[in-house]
Amino acid sequence: MTEEKPSYRLLTGEDTHEFCLRVSDALAEGYVLYGSPAATYDAKAERMRVAQAVIRPEVPAVR
Structure with missing residues (x-):
């Protein structure tokens, strides 16, 4: 079974190189x-x- 990616993600954490890599990923x-x-x-x-x-x-933004 393939896990569907969520349409929205909020990435949080300390301001580190690793956090920047998470956003880049x-x-x-x-x-x-x-x-x-x-x-x-x-x-x-x-x-x-x-x-x-x-x-x-591909997910339309809701405003």
């Missing part, structure tokens, strides 16, 4: 960026947290 799988990335500083962990939404291009 999603793009290589055929997803496209949806909206601007978000970033916030987690003072408790003393780290930047980031998020990027991606969608499959």
